[in-house]
Amino acid sequence: MDYKEVLENLGYRLKDHGSYWRTNAVYRAGDNSTALQIYKDTGVWKDYVEDSQFMPFEALLQKTLNTKDPNAVKHYLKDNGVNIGARIKQKNLLKEEKTYPAKVLTKLLPHYDFYLEKGISKETLEDFKCGLAMSGKMYQRVIFPIFRKDGRIHGFSGRKVTSDDRPKWLHMGKSSGWFFPYYNIDKVQKAIEEKQAVHIVESVGDCLSLYNNGIKNVLVSFGLNISPKFIARLSLLPIKKVFVSFNNDHTSSVNRGFEGAIKSIFKLAESIDFDKIYFIPPEENDFGEMNKDQIEKYTSDCYNIQHQESIRQVIKIAKKMDSRGVNKNFSSSVKKLIKKNNFHYGGF
Structure with missing residues (x-):
């Protein structure tokens, strides 16, 4: 038996999206058909409603079977003949993304001339918490931090303010x-x-x-x-x-x-x-x-x-x-x- 059969037997209605499936969260009686993303080859999954990290297939089974006993999950997998190998790719998927605290923005200068000249107000620019970088990869770019739900910054988008041949926009992080x-x-x-x-x-x-x-x-x-x-x-x-x-x-x-x-x-x-x-x-x-x-x-x-x-x-x-x-x-x-x-x- 493969991942697909196990999931369907547990009541998951899988929708094919190429390398992964989208489905509802059976373990909390969810009815949103796109709430979960589950990779076909590893079973690694993520709950977008709860904004969870990517987790191993065993964790999904624990939630669905309503048990915290890892041995119960192992027995369930063994009984159903599921191979939970492919650890190399799974390890990469579980890697935590790099994030930054909001205090890193104190390094940016409140220099807004580039956008003020384009008619964007200072109030708008302050709302976006942007600023000019004077060092590093984003040198002489107006930096826009990208916040995630927990208040951490997980990316930056920078617009150059110079007339050189560098790319107009430069992103740091997974856009x-x-x-x-x-x-x-x-x-x-x-x-x-x-x-x-x-x-x-x-x-x-x-x-x-x-x-x-x-x-x-x-x-x-x-x-x-x-x-x-x-x-x-x-x-x-x-x-x-x-x-x-x-x-x-x-x-x-x-x-x-x-x-x-x-x-x-x-x-x-x-x-x-x-x-x-x-x-x-x-x-x-x-x-x-x-x-x-x-x-x-x-x-x-x-x-x-x-x-x-x-x-x-x-x-x-x-x-x-x-x-x-x-x-x-x-x-x-x-x-x-x-x-x-x-x-x-x-x-x-």
Whole structure:
């Protein structure tokens, strides 16, 4: 018997996500189908609702069997013929990520000229707890700390303020595990609860522009690929609308921002209700290039657009991408979305 059979026998409803499964937490009678992530080859798992660390398969069995006796678990595994080898990969997954206390931010200078010149207020910058680094890997960059739920910092994102040929942005830490600025700023959490909606943007710069103009229910994907961890946390929020607003690379032969948004919408649709997801790109290349009136129009569009109209745009772009040939998984996702759309709104 393998991990899959053991889990299903214990009542877990497994959803395939490639190298791992997503499922509900049977041990606490949970009904969120994305709460747990369990790796297929090692059984290593994590509970995103409780924000646990990655733990060995035996720990999941202990919780599910409601026992603290390790021998009981060993006997259960032996009786079911489960091999719990593959310790090398398991050891890497269980490794604790590097974190920092908030006091490390005292090393940053409250030098905000770079963003003040772009129209971002001092109040906004102070809310984000950013500052200028004058040494180390982040030298001459405005640093944005990335907090996690327990108040520890588990990453940094730095924007260079010089005109040299270094990368514009530099990240320290695993951005796939970030949920920024949700744990940085209480106002963001409150705004999401009040609006019951979230705007997802590509970069910290986009986030600053929206936040500075009163749109505080905003989260950053840090690129064009929304991670499974991000989606898992997002699915637990009390939201009715998700606005995917990646950059509008309209001057390029291929609009990478649009295409990244479409792929991300396909991922979101696997864990979040279809009718909650909206595609609303910025009018300009990004939100940093938009003035207050344009951002107000964007906000109005978000809350007034019909879902059918938004998904119509998604399908139109997706069909063009599919005709160019992306991959089999993408083609399958396009067909699934069209099927969902037809079910909700009828064919077109």
